[in-house]
Amino acid sequence: xxxxxxxxxxxxxxxxxxxxxxxxxxxxxxxxxxxxxxxxxxxxxxxxxxxxxxxxxxxxxxxxxxxxxxxxxxxxxxxxxxxxxxxxxxxxxxxxxxxxxxxxxxxxxxxxxxxxxxxxxxxxxxxxxxxxxxxxxxxxxxxxxxxxxxxxxxxxxxxxxxxxxxxxxxxxxxxxxxxxxxxxxxxxxxxxxxxxxxxxxxxxxxxxxxxxxxxxxxxxxxxxxxxxxxxxxxxxxxxxxxxxxxxxxxxxxxxxxxxxx
Ligand SMILES: [Zn+2]
Numbered sequence: 001x002x003x004x005x006x007x008x009x010x011x012x013x014x015x016x017x018x019x020x021x022x023x024x025x026x027x028x029x030x031x032x033x034x035x036x037x038x039x040x041x042x043x044x045x046x047x048x049x050x051x052x053x054x055x056x057x058x059x060x061x062x063x064x065x066x067x068x069x070x071x072x073x074x075x076x077x078x079x080x081x082x083x084x085x086x087x088x089x090x091x092x093x094x095x096x097x098x099x100x101x102x103x104x105x106x107x108x109x110x111x112x113x114x115x116x117x118x119x120x121x122x123x124x125x126x127x128x129x130x131x132x133x134x135x136x137x138x139x140x141x142x143x144x145x146x147x148x149x150x151x152x153x154x155x156x157x158x159x160x161x162x163x164x165x166x167x168x169x170x171x172x173x174x175x176x177x178x179x180x181x182x183x184x185x186x187x188x189x190x191x192x193x194x195x196x197x198x199x200x201x202x203x204x205x206x207x208x209x210x211x212x213x214x215x216x217x218x219x220x221x222x223x224x225x226x227x228x229x230x231x232x233x234x235x236x237x238x239x240x241x242x243x244x245x246x247x248x249x250x251x252x253x254x255x256x257x258x259x260x261x
Contacts, residue, residue: 002040002048003229004071006081008055008177009197009214015222016041019050028073032066038074043226050229051076055177065114068184072257077241078191078232080133081178082221084199084214088150088163089172095213097221098173098196099137100149102128105179106166107153112180114187117261120247121187129182132238133193136231140224144195147172151179163202173198188257191240195221 005019020043027036035053042049051074055062071079087093115121127134137144150171152158158166158174166174178194185192197217201208244260247253253260 001075001077003050003232004038004074004076004079005050005052005225006055006067006079006083006177006181007052008081008083008175009199009218010084011218011222015219016052018222019043019052019225023049028070030066030069030073032063032069035062035066035070038070050225055081064112064181064184067181068188068190069114071185071190072188076190077236078130078133079181079185079193080137080225080228081181081192081194082218083175083177083194083196085149085196086158086174086200086202087172087198087208088166088174088202089147090205092145092147092172092198093201093213094198094208094210095217096198097141097144097217098147098198099134099141099144100129100173100178100194100196101134101146103149103151103179103182104166104169104171105151105183107151107179112184114184114260118247118252120244120252120260121183123183123186123243125183125186129193130191130238130240132232132236132240133191133228136228137193137195139231140227141195141221147196149178149194149196150174151182152176158203160202160204163204166202167204174202186240186243188260189241189243191236191238197221
């Protein structure tokens, strides 16, 4: 199965060559709008490669349901997101690397789910992120610090008062691209985890100084990705691909995920 890499941080195009040759480009039509273009890269002799989707939170962003639906449609089981984040914790600064281990949903959309009718989306958020992918990240990027993630939706920056409030809640990093994607992935029984690169300070601090730290850290992450993907156990040991078993057994969901709603 190919993996999906969601890139919510700018990267120089040539830097993606370390993920292999470009073998395919396509857009995926979904009931929630088109997704893509996605680019597939494969290293020689290493199938099935990785789909890469550039991704940025904005008012015109891709519907998160479309993103996750497209991943399922492409036969992906594992989604790894790399995101530029705001360091809320005062000891996080530009170029620091983090791995979200839990999250707070501060998005203000109407509840987003694939299951408006059935309620099958009431899925435990423990663990919040895929254990298999998270373990592989920790193995190959040991300096990635575990953090509580604040999922916001922009398009503005947080205020200083909000930055202080988020920290009182226990949040250490803020971003726009992992929520609701992480729980939508659970609904469709996909694995989802992320690596964060701190690109700015929270609004209650002086702006972060320095040049090049984020670019260097991004390169470090991209260089580690082939090893991270190669470490993932096959078949998965995380259980993410069985989260709807009880709904299926109760007859709430059919075996064909395309009919789920
Ligand atoms: Zn998983």
